Every structure is written in C-alpha cells, then in structure tokens.
Amino acid sequence: MDYAELRREIDEMASSFLFLEKKEIDIPTAGQFLNQIETVTGHAETLHAGEINRLAGGLGQLLEKVVLDAVDAAVGFGLFERGIVLLQSVADGYCNAGRYDGSIDGFMGELAGAIGIPLETQREETESATPQAGSVPAGTVAASGKDRVQDESLLKDFITEGLEYIGEIEVNILNLEQEPDNKDYINAIFRPFHSVKGVASFLNLDGIRTLAHDLETLLDKARNEALPVTPELIDLILDGSDTLKAMIGQLRDEMEGREATAVIDTSDIARRIKLAEQGADLPKQPKKLGTILVEEGVINEEELEQALERSQIPPPRKLGQTLISEGIASPKDVSRALRKQAQQVTDSNTIRVDIKKLDDLIDMVGELVITQSMIRQSETLQSLGDRKIVRDISQLASITSELQRSSTVLRMIPIKQTFQRMSRLVRDLSKNSGKLVNVVTVGEDTEIDRNMVDEIYNPLVHMIRNAVDHGMEMPEDRIKAGKPERGTIKLKAFHRGGNIVIEISDDGRGLSREKIRQKAIKNGLIGSTDALTDQEVNRLILLPGFSTADKITDISGRGVGMDVVKQAVEKLRGKMDIQSTEGKGTTFVTGFPLTMAIIDGMIVKVGSERYILPTVAIRQLIRPDRASYNCIVGEAETINVMGRLLPLVRLHKLFDIEPVNRNPWEATLVVMEGEKRSKCLLVDEILGKEEVVIKNLGESLKRIKGVSGGAILGDGNVGLILDPEGLFEMAEAN
Amino acid sequence: MSVNKNLKILIVDDFATMRKVIRNLLKQGGFENVVEAEDGVAALKVLKSQPVDFIISDWNMPNMSGLELLKAVRSDDELKALPFLMVTAEALKDNVVAAVKAGVSNYIVKPFTAEVLNEKIEKIVKSLAA
Numbered sequence: 001m002d003y004a005e006l007r008r009e010i011d012e013m014a015s016s017f018l019f020l021e022k023k024e025i026d027i028p029t030a031g032q033f034l035n036q037i038e039t040v041t042g043h044a045e046t047l048h049a050g051e052i053n054r055l056a057g058g059l060g061q062l063l064e065k066v067v068l069d070a071v072d073a074a075v076g077f078g079l080f081e082r083g084i085v086l087l088q089s090v091a092d093g094y095c096n097a098g099r100y101d102g103s104i105d106g107f108m109g110e111l112a113g114a115i116g117i118p119l120e121t122q123r124e125e126t127e128s129a130t131p132q133a134g135s136v137p138a139g140t141v142a143a144s145g146k147d148r149v150q151d152e153s154l155l156k157d158f159i160t161e162g163l164e165y166i167g168e169i170e171v172n173i174l175n176l177e178q179e180p181d182n183k184d185y186i187n188a189i190f191r192p193f194h195s196v197k198g199v200a201s202f203l204n205l206d207g208i209r210t211l212a213h214d215l216e217t218l219l220d221k222a223r224n225e226a227l228p229v230t231p232e233l234i235d236l237i238l239d240g241s242d243t244l245k246a247m248i249g250q251l252r253d254e255m256e257g258r259e260a261t262a263v264i265d266t267s268d269i270a271r272r273i274k275l276a277e278q279g280a281d282l283p284k285q286p287k288k289l290g291t292i293l294v295e296e297g298v299i300n301e302e303e304l305e306q307a308l309e310r311s312q313i314p315p316p317r318k319l320g321q322t323l324i325s326e327g328i329a330s331p332k333d334v335s336r337a338l339r340k341q342a343q344q345v346t347d348s349n350t351i352r353v354d355i356k357k358l359d360d361l362i363d364m365v366g367e368l369v370i371t372q373s374m375i376r377q378s379e380t381l382q383s384l385g386d387r388k389i390v391r392d393i394s395q396l397a398s399i400t401s402e403l404q405r406s407s408t409v410l411r412m413i414p415i416k417q418t419f420q421r422m423s424r425l426v427r428d429l430s431k432n433s434g435k436l437v438n439v440v441t442v443g444e445d446t447e448i449d450r451n452m453v454d455e456i457y458n459p460l461v462h463m464i465r466n467a468v469d470h471g472m473e474m475p476e477d478r479i480k481a482g483k484p485e486r487g488t489i490k491l492k493a494f495h496r497g498g499n500i501v502i503e504i505s506d507d508g509r510g511l512s513r514e515k516i517r518q519k520a521i522k523n524g525l526i527g528s529t530d531a532l533t534d535q536e537v538n539r540l541i542l543l544p545g546f547s548t549a550d551k552i553t554d555i556s557g558r559g560v561g562m563d564v565v566k567q568a569v570e571k572l573r574g575k576m577d578i579q580s581t582e583g584k585g586t587t588f589v590t591g592f593p594l595t596m597a598i599i600d601g602m603i604v605k606v607g608s609e610r611y612i613l614p615t616v617a618i619r620q621l622i623r624p625d626r627a628s629y630n631c632i633v634g635e636a637e638t639i640n641v642m643g644r645l646l647p648l649v650r651l652h653k654l655f656d657i658e659p660v661n662r663n664p665w666e667a668t669l670v671v672m673e674g675e676k677r678s679k680c681l682l683v684d685e686i687l688g689k690e691e692v693v694i695k696n697l698g699e700s701l702k703r704i705k706g707v708s709g710g711a712i713l714g715d716g717n718v719g720l721i722l723d724p725e726g727l728f729e730m731a732e733a734n
Numbered sequence: 735m736s737v738n739k740n741l742k743i744l745i746v747d748d749f750a751t752m753r754k755v756i757r758n759l760l761k762q763g764g765f766e767n768v769v770e771a772e773d774g775v776a777a778l779k780v781l782k783s784q785p786v787d788f789i790i791s792d793w794n795m796p797n798m799s800g801l802e803l804l805k806a807v808r809s810d811d812e813l814k815a816l817p818f819l820m821v822t823a824e825a826l827k828d829n830v831v832a833a834v835k836a837g838v839s840n841y842i843v844k845p846f847t848a849e850v851l852n853e854k855i856e857k858i859v860k861s862l863a864a
Contacts, residue, residue: 158751201844
C-alpha cells in the first residue's frame with residue numbers, strides 16, 4: 001500500500017459520486033460510500049496520512065448522520081461533494097510530496113458544525129419517529145381504551161403471545177442464575193422484552209412499552225458487561241417480568257369485560273431499574289404497608305387479609321384508605337407506617353461486607369467468649385476475693401455474650417430468596433409436567449445463617465421436585481378426586497428453639513401406605529407380617545433405594561431417592577420427617593440449625609480425655625444391668641436396650657486410652673444414631689452439655705476418622721468433636 | 735408511476751403478533767401478496783422456494799438475526815439485488831450503520847404508520863426502477 005494506491009481509492013469514490021443519477025444520497029449509496037470510506041481510513045492510518053484519515057472519517061460520520069436523518073439530506077449532499085473534492089487534493093499532495101500543504105481545518109470545522117459536536121461519542125436514539133403525541137404518565141397503564149388500536153384480534157394475539165413469551169423468560173432466568181456469564185441466556189431473556197415492546201408500541205400500550213423498554217435496556221447493559229449479573233439483578237428482572245405479566249393480564253381482563261382491578265403502579269419497579277442501571281446497590285423490595293402495620297401491632301394478620309380483599313372490590317382503593325375509612329387504623333398510624341415504608345426505599349445506611357470478613361469476625365468473637373469464660377473460671381482470680389474484680393468480670397461476661405449474639409445476627413439473612421427460587425422451580429417443573437400448581441409462601445422473613453443458605457438448597461430442591469413429580473396429580477386426576485384443578489405447594493419457615501423449620505407441603509395424592517408397604521417388603525426392608533404405624537410406613541421412603549414412582553422421569557428419578565436427601569439434611573445436623581394422608585397430601589418437615597458455627601454438644605470423659613458428642617445424634621444415656629450385656633466369643637459385644645440388641649463401641653479402644661471403667665454396667669453408655677443404625681458408645685462419665693464454637697482442625701487433620709472438629713471448652717481445654725458415623729465405621733472395621 | 739401493489743413481500747419476525755401488525759399495515763397500503771417467516775433461517779428457506787420481490791425483516795431474532803439474514807441475502811448471487819427493509823426498535827447508530835454497510839435498502843423504526851411504511855417501500859422500489 002502506498003499513497004498512489006490510496007489516491008486511486010479516493011478517485012474511485014469521487015467518480016462513483018459523479019455518476020450518481022440523482023442529486024441525493026439514498027441508503028444503499030450511503031452504504032457503498034461508508035464501506036469505501038472505511039477502506040480509505042484504514043489505509044490512511046497505516047500510511048500515517050493524518051489529514052486523509054481525519055477528513056475521510058469526518059465524511060463517514062456525516063453519512064451516518066444523513067442515514068439517521070440527523071442531518072438534512074441536501075445539506076449533507078453538498079458537504080459530501082465538497083469533502084470529496086478536498087479529499088482528492090489532499091491525496092494529491094501526499095502522492096506528490098508526501099504531505100499536504102494546505103489546511104483542512106476550515107472544512108472540518110464546517111463539518112463538525114453540521115454534524116453537531118462532539119463527533120464521536122454521540123449515540124443517537126431517535127425516538128422522535130414515534131407518532132403518538134399525547135403523553136401518558138410514565139409507569140401507569142393507560143386505562144382508557146379509546147385511543148387503542150381498534151383491531152381487537154391483534155390485541156388478543158398480543159396478550160396470548162406476550163404472556164407466552166414472558167413465560168419463557170422465567171425458564172431462562174433459572175438457567176442464567178446457574179450460568180451468569182452465558183450470553184445466550186441473556187439474549188433469550190432480552191428478546192421477549194424486545195418483542196413485547198415492539199408490538200406494544202404499535203398498540204399504543206405505553207405503560208407496557210415503557211417497562212419492557214426499561215427492562216430491555218437493563219439487560220442490554222448486562223449483555224455488554226456494563227452491569228454484573230447478580231442475584232439482585234435477577235430478582236429485579238423477575239419482578240419486572242411479573243409486573244409486565246400482570247399488566248398484560250389486566251389488559252386481558254379488560255378485553256374479556258371483567259372489571260379492572262387496581263391500576264398497576266410501576267413507579268417502584270421503574271425506580272429500581274433506574275437505580276440498577278446506575279450500578280447502585282439494589283435496594284431490597286420495600287416492605288408492604290400491611291406488613292409494617294402488622295409488625296407495629298396496629299392491625300393483625302386477619303384484619304389485614306380482610307382489608308386487602310375489600311380494597312380489591314371496585315372501585316379499588318389503596319389499603320391505607322380502606323383501613324382509615326373503616327376505622328381499623330387511625331390516619332396517624334397509617335401515615336407513620338407510610339413514612340417508615342418511604343424510609344426503607346431511601347435507606348442507604350447499608351454497606352456490603354465480604355462474607356469472609358464476617359466469618360473471621362464471628363470466629364474471633366467465639367474465641368473471645370472462650371477466653372472470657374477461662375478468665376471467669378480462673379481459680380487465682382476467684383481466690384482474690386476482690387468484689388470489684390468479680391463485678392467487672394461478670395460485666396465482661398454479659399458484654400461478651402451480647403457481642404456474640406449480635407455478631408451471629410450479622411450473618412443472618414431472610415429465607416425469602418431461597419423461597420423465591422423454589423417458587424420459580426415449582427413453576428418451571430409444573431410447566432414441564434403439565435401440572436397446575438400454585439405456590440404459597442409463609443414466613444419469608446425468617447432468618448438463617450448466610451452460610452446455611454447454600455447448604456440447604458439442594459435438599460430443598462429435591463423435596464420440591466418430589467412434591468411436584470410424585471405428590472401432585474395431573475389436573476384431570478385432581479378433578480376426578482374432587483379437588484380443585486390447581487394444586488398448591490406451601491413453603492413455610494419459622495424458628496423453633498435454635499432451629500429453623502422448613503415445611504414443604506403439597507395437597508397432592510399423599511403417600512400410599514399400601515404401595516410403600518408392598519415395595520418395602522419386595523425390597524426386603526420389612527417383613528411381610530411386620531405391623532407398622534403410619535408414621536413408620538412414611539419413614540420407609542427415607543430408606544436407601546426406595547422410589548415409589550412408577551416411571552423414572554427426568555425430574556425426580558435421578559437415581560437418588562429421599563434417603564440421599566435425608567443424609568444431606570443430617571449432614572447439616574438437621575432432622576427430617578414426613579407427614580402424609582393418602583389422598584390429601586404430604587408435608588416434608590425439615591429442621592436445620594440456624595448456624596453451622598455453633599454446635600450443641602454433650603461433653604463426655606474417657607480416662608483423662610474429654611470429647612464432645614453432637615447432641616442431635618444422641619438418643620439415650622443409660623447405665624445397663626449386667627444382664628443386658630451379651631458377649632459371645634468371636635462376635636461383637638451387644639447391649640440389650642429396651643428389647644433391641646445394639647452393638648457396643650468402646651471409645652477407649654478406638655482411641656487407645658486407659659479408661660476408668662471397662663465394664664458397661666459400671667460405665668455410662670451413650671446410645672447414638674448414625675446413618676441407618678444405632679450403637680452404644682461406652683464412656684466413663686458425662687460432664688455436661690455445652691454450646692461450643694466449632695473450630696476447623698486444619699488441612700492436615702481434616703481426614704481423621706471419627707473426628708469432625710475441635711472446640712475450646714469453657715475451662716480453656718481443647719476437646720475433639722466426634723462424628724458418630726465415623727466412629728461406627730471405625731468400630732465396624734475392627 | 736405508482737408501485738406495483740402485487741409485489742410479493744416477505745415479512746420476517748419471530749413475534750407472530752408483530753408479523754400480523756405489519757401485514758395489517760401493508761394491507762392498508764394496498765399490499766396483500768404477503769408471505770411470512772419466523773426468523774432468518776426460515777426466511778432463507780422461503781426465498782429459495784418461491785420468488786419474492788421485497789423483504790421486510792426484524793433486527794432482533796433468534797437463530798439468525800436480521801443483519802445476518804441481510805448479509806446472507808447480499809452474498810447470494812440469486813438474491814443479492816432484493817430490496818431489504820430493516821425494522822428496528824430504535825434508530826441506534828451502531829445498528830443502523832451496520833445494516834447500511836451490509837447493504838440494507840432502507841430501515842424503519844418501530845412503531846410506524848401505514849403511510850410511513852408505504853413511503854419507504856415506494857422510495858426503495860422507485861430508486862431501483864430508475
């Protein structure tokens with residue numbers, strides 16, 4: 001490439017301009033010139049022909065503006081004509097002398113004036129072509145139907161197809177949640193919004209168009225990596241698509257002549273989208289007015305529900321209006337609650353903290369609690385008999401335990417997000433299987449340790465899959481059974497003791513007692529004459545290798561049964577139970593500790609060593625009769641515990657310690673439950689119960705069998721936390 | 735000279751309602767000889783199976799976008815001269831310029847009226863006839 005060639009290219013452009021039939025640049029012509037200019041600027045750059053590069057580039061931008069109707073065609077034509085002539089003489093200069101002696105600045109100034117400065121950065125969004133003149137308040141659906149396109153069949157098509165398209169969004173969001181970097185998923189979510197927006201603009205559905213446009217813009221930013229795909233963003237998109245769906249649903253109601261409910265207010269979602277676009281941390285969905293009033297004790301749940309129902313009766317009113325006019329709440333209460341609600345939205349008094357920092361903090365507080373208790377138990381200090389020191393120490397104790405309480409709370413988050421994911425899952429699953437299922441959630445605000453959230457997710461997913469796949473009937477079967485066509489799955493969470501209880505209940509077919517029995521007999525899990533209570537029968541499905549579904553679907557039948565779920569739950573030191581009535585439904589009840597950082601332990605002593613046994617695994621503490629001890633030569637030692645023969649595990653043997661007592665009738669036995677079996681653990685003494693902070697043993701000691709961690713006890717000594725399952729395996733290996 | 739209203743027009747859009755909207759607008763302008771395709775891939779199939787005089791295509795579609803369809807049409811010896819009107823949601827500079835460089839005949843921004851659509855078609859057809 002040399003100047004001569006560059007000049008030939010420019011001449012070619014000039015001659016094609018000369019041969020233009022009409023004195024105008026239409027779009028295909030502009031396309032040709034733009035491609036030629038691109039070649040010229042590329043070459044000018046490699047040849048360092050600065051003026052040619054600048055001039056040709058400027059002409060390219062001029063053409064772009066002409067194409068976009070941002071510059072008058074005639075003005076553009078005149079400028080382009082002069083520009084090409086100038087370009088030829090600049091090229092001549094470079095060709096003959098390797099430089100251009102004149103100046104292009106005058107022309108460039110004129111060009112810039114015509115295009116509008118700045119030249120490069122402008123991103124023109126011409127929406128001026130929009131024909132509608134009247135502006136509808138942003139964010140609300142234009143409820144009056146008169147300026148809508150008369151063609152009702154189009155509107156009908158839009159409603160059906162639009163709802164279908166938005167339904168696809170939910171499925172793809174689930175995928176995106178799993179692979180936030182996958183552009184295909186973002187595109188698949190982007191497109192429905194885009195299509196809905198396009199048609200809505202023709203049908204003059206301004207509220208829908210605006211919201212779809214906002215969501216589309218948001219996704220565009222995510223696609224261009226201007227915004228990270230965070231769970232908050234995903235929630236926002238879901239909320240947005242829900243609102244969009246509600247708006248289209250309302251349109252359908254109107255079409256079908258039903259009275260419109262309340263006008264859907266999109267100002268909140270619009271504001272959240274705006275905030276998200278600016279990259280601000282997404283505020284949580286503000287609490288509903290009713291929730292605040294209930295929390296404040298102004299009204300109770302029942303009153304709220306009734307008032308909400310009455311607010312829906314046309315003419316629809318806001319909840320606050322209903323409450324005031326019916327004298328249920330005073331205007332003062334309502335306005336105070338409204339203020340509180342507004343505060344939440346503007347509340348920016350939160351900061352994001354790396355979870356690792358919180359973990360460290362909570363760890364250190366745990367250490368502090370222990371050190372504090374060591375000081376308190378110090379005999380030297382106690383013997384001083386100084387009342388001031390005693391008082392100060394007890395003050396220290398109360399501050400430390402308060403500190404521990406408030407630091408544990410730091411890591412607590414509401415279970416809401418998990419429930420939302422579950423709800424989506426139910427919808428997704430029921431759609432695939434052709435079942436109709438509603439999801440009801442109760443106790444979304446129940447809090448749980450952030451570290452537990454991920455842990456409980458998989459077991460919960462499995463139970464949900466089970467409920468939809470095995471529990472729910474097909475709509476026609478439900479009607480036959482005299483139930484509503486649409487089934488309900490209820491997710492409920494609440495605190496009980498130090499645990500969070502999560503219940504997943506369905507109103508499906510329930511567990512079939514007879515089917516389970518037959519299957520269990522067939523698989524040799526029970527004898528054909530065993531008499532079992534309903535509860536015992538239900539629990540059979542938690543045994544390994546049990547599945548009552550007639551066929552394996554891609555949903556639940558993945559080779560794992562409820563036994564795996566039970567194990568996963570127990571691994572988290574949780575408990576699981578099933579309640580079921582045939583024909584009425586099934587409830588899975590799971591209880592998890594609120595945190596994995598603290599364990600409720602029983603301190604036992606063997607010889608001079610102390611160990612901690614997790615209380616959840618302990619069934620009984622006994623000192624047996626001599627007669628209940630059996631030892632057959634060559635067989636394992638057993639203890640008769642209320643008619644059951646349980647193997648005896650000697651802790652001192654496993655850990656090679658010299659015990660005080662070797663005879664079970666002189667020692668203490670701890671009946672422990674592991675996976676599928678129970679055993680008696682022989683220890684010398686029970687020292688007491690204590691809540692201990694779990695400490696990792698570090699990489700090198702991680703794989704020691706029978707030990708799951710360590711803890712510093714109240715007196716400052718270290719105790720090992722034992723793992724029942726590991727102990728059992730050790731005993732079985734001997 | 736007025737444009738031949740019997741022109742066979744191919745509408746390409748993944749959203750069926752949108753195709754219907756365009757079909758209705760075309761009808762108001764007197765164009766009733768219309769075929770439809772739901773994306774670029776389907777459009778190419780139609781183009782290969784029957785003679786078409788004019789393409790109106792959406793920009794954003796799954797499988798094969800409007801721009802990809804345009805490029806495929808322009809690089810096909812039999813189809814390359816076909817008038818191609820691109821429908822876009824906004825006149826985003828990058829999109830429009832990309833389409834113009836790829837040889838689009840004209841573009842139209844949603845939402846548009848039957849008159850504007852008519853004008854665009856006439857302009858394209860007339861410039862070809864000239």
